């Protein structure tokens with residue numbers, strides 16, 4: 001048998017332990033597919049004595065994670081997490097030492113992907129991150145390889161399993177956000193501090209990577225406009241259903257002459273669209289190519305098994321000698337593109353107001369919409385909430401987003417409004 005591919009593993013949590021279990025279980029099959037065995041030689045985490053449910057005594061333990069870059073391994077796998085800190089130090093040290101680097105860390109790549117891709121190219125090694133977007137779903141490979149011959153017109157999808165779990169539970173059970181979030185936390189579907197997930201930051205990290213792969217642009221996380229799901233009410237979901245839609249947190253990216261459009265927002269998705277039927281913690285990504293048409297990638301976006309599956313797929317590529325550029329083309333060929341999210345974009349919108357139950361409120365909202373040039377397709381008013389306020393939901397005809405923004409700006413601070421309006425885009 002040829003020489004094994006030697007791995008150093010940083011991080012032995014959910015995904016790290018999953019990688020060990022996967023290699024233990026499927027090692028022989030993987031060796032046949034990869035042409036050589038894949039062997040872990042060294043590991044590192046914070047606490048050496050922690051029970052991880054896998055035997056780590058057989059590996060060399062390294063206290064200083066960064067030192068893995070200089071261990072006897074051919075490849076370092078980073079499963080620590082965090083945009084900066086030990087993960088980034090290890091990435092720089094590994095690539096600087098001329099070794100390949102595999103990571104599941106979308107936050108780090110969204111912020112430092114270009115730098116790391118350049119470092120990998122200079123060293124002639126691989127930088128791979130299949131597990132960083134949509135967990136076990138091979139969407140990175142799908143874009144980088146399977147769809148590489150296409151001009152990608154749009155890439156969008158459900159990129160955060162926690163949000164999709166919460167939204168689909170709110171939908172199925174008619175319960176409000178806070179209650180379902182607490183349950184998701186108890187079940188381990190949401191972190192103790194869930195803000196990265198529910199405010200759309202995690203999905204924004206992933207979207208910036210997909211956009212780069214799809215459009216040949218530099219990862220531009222700072223240009224992703226993101227808002228999450230914490231202000232979505234059960235009543236919004238019920239209203240959307242009555243109109244023929246489901247509410248999903250979508251990341252949407254498009255590239256055109258005006259620049260790069262990247263946005264993570266709750267959307268109304270038509271019931272006829274496949275993404276409307278993606279429920280629970282599942283992730284799904286749609287890519288539209290000019291020759292291949294619409295591709296749908298769907299599956300488990302998180303969890304030890306699916307995420308480890310993606311990490312080891314990267315290791316198999318490296319074992320086979322398949323390196324390839326991290327973002328589907330050499331880092332210097334990736335173009336910087338200005339953000340096109342300037343308000344000129346046209347679309348239909350759902351706007352929900354919580355208002356005081358008194359005469360003249362509807363007229364005030366309608367006047368603000370009319371004066372801003374927003375054409376209203378339908379307006380619904382729903383009975384009193386517990387505090388006596390009333391919900392008013394508007395669906396607009398297609399028009400420039402700037403007009404809706406102007407109307408909302410005018411209504412800001414109005415005595416008639418209780419809390420902030422919720423603006424959701426309707427997927428076209």
Ligand SMILES: NC(=O)c1ccc[n+]([C@@H]2O[C@H](COP(=O)([O-])OP(=O)(O)OC[C@H]3O[C@@H](n4cnc5c(N)ncnc54)[C@H](OP(=O)(O)O)[C@@H]3O)[C@@H](O)[C@H]2O)c1
Pocket residue numbers: 010011012013014015016044045046047048050065078079080081082086104105106131132135301302303304307
């Ligand atoms: N969990 C998923 O389903 C999933 C899915 C896709 C991508 N990812 C990504 O995969 C990565 C790992 O996620 P995870 O869920 O496995 O995280 P996790 O369970 O929290 O594990 C993190 C590991 O990193 C170690 N660690 C933390 N800080 C460290 C430090 N300063 N120095 C050395 N080691 C340190 C921890 O050590 P101790 O165990 O000793 O505390 C732990 O073993 C993240 O980038 C995450 O975004 C996760």
